[in-house]
Amino acid sequence: MAKANTKSRLNQRVLVAMSGGVDSSVAAYLLKEEGYGVIGATMKLFCYGEKQERQKACCSLETINDAKQVCEQLGIPHYVFDMEEEFEREVIEDFVKEYEKGRTPNPCIRCNQLIKFDYLLNKAKELNCDFLATGHYARIANSNQSCHYERSGSCRKPKNPLKLLKGADEAKDQTYFLYRLNQNQLSRIKFPLGELTKKEVRKIAKEGGLKTAEKAESQEICFVDTSVSEFISDKIKVKRGDILDTSDRKMGEHEGVPFYTIGQRKGLGGGFKEPMYVVDIDAAKNAVIVGQEQDLYKKEVFFDDANWISGDTPAGTGLSAVIRYNMKEESVSELKQIQGAYKTIFEKKVRAVTPGQSIVFYSGDECLGGGIIKN
Secondary structure: OHHHHHHHHHOOEEEEEOOOOHHHHHHHHHHHHOOOEEEEEEEEOOOOOOOHHHOOOOOOHHHHHHHHHHHHHHOOOEEEEEOHHHHHHHHHHHHHHHHHOOOOOOHHHHHHHHHHHHHHHHHHHHOOOOEEEOOOOEEEEOHHHOOOOEOOEOOOOOOOOOEEEEOOOOOOOOHHHHOOOOHHHHOOEEOOOOOOOHHHHHHHHHHOOOOOOOOOOOOOOOOOOOOHHHHHHHHOOOOOEEEEEOOOOEEEEEOOHHHOOOOOOOOOOOOOOOOOEEEEEEOOOOEEEEEOHHHHEEEEEEEEEEEEOOOOOOOOOOOEEEOOOOOOOEEEEEEEEEOOEEEEEEEEEEEOOOOOOEEEEEEOOEEEEEEEEOO
């Protein structure tokens, strides 16, 4: 049976998104070991440029070369796709507009949604690849019971939809960044690292002699080569305005609403009797609202632009949700749709609900989907 499976895989091609890091390198390595026809692909985005200080960014010249060398080690083809125009339009412009509105976006989620699993998935189709694979720590379940991608049309709603599950390494789980995937996409995606821990991935890379085995991870926003504040101020004209308390009394002046986010304490000036935090941003009034620690906690969260992975809004009990990456899941007591948007009520208050960030829902290990926080 194993030989038959390997033989069938020899007829299947997988395009692997390779960032030049250890995770995507091991993803390509494992798929080749399993018998798939593997092709490596690196996206040339905004963060590859002439600035020498950014040479260690996720798609710098150095990382493109690292990906190329790993592909040479594995004996597989390597392509570099220039997606600067798409990345600028879909990710960077949205990032700037969101900050201009006083919101705090998560560009990695949008990059996954529109660049990796839209534009790059289309590149996989152009190369006649059956799948696109990435180095994300996540799993896909029920693949043999769900619909399969058809080149001539879209996937009909399956009786047993594919499920997006957390990665086995809880500390590295990346389903928060993948909640906008749909059934069509899941049917053509592979996550080879889903059942592995980061330690195991490093070990495989060392044993395989991969160039990237000891490479450090990048935790920053790839296209921001200074601070977010400096990046934003280079893109838009900011205006000073009033800092108000929750009773609408003026407490000071701010440098511009794009420089502030919910929960922020620094940069508010002095003279307060107790610690003060940003609790709201009113871009229309050009005002930053501050309050005390207790003012940051809320039970109700409103969101829109929802994506439900199964196609249906989650129902029933046992739901939990997070309002930012790496946050502890909190139990949800109610989730309902209101005039095209959604309202969720947590059992306990959550801290620093931030417009522009994503709220993502879970049922056990299953990521159900979510949306963009608006309140």
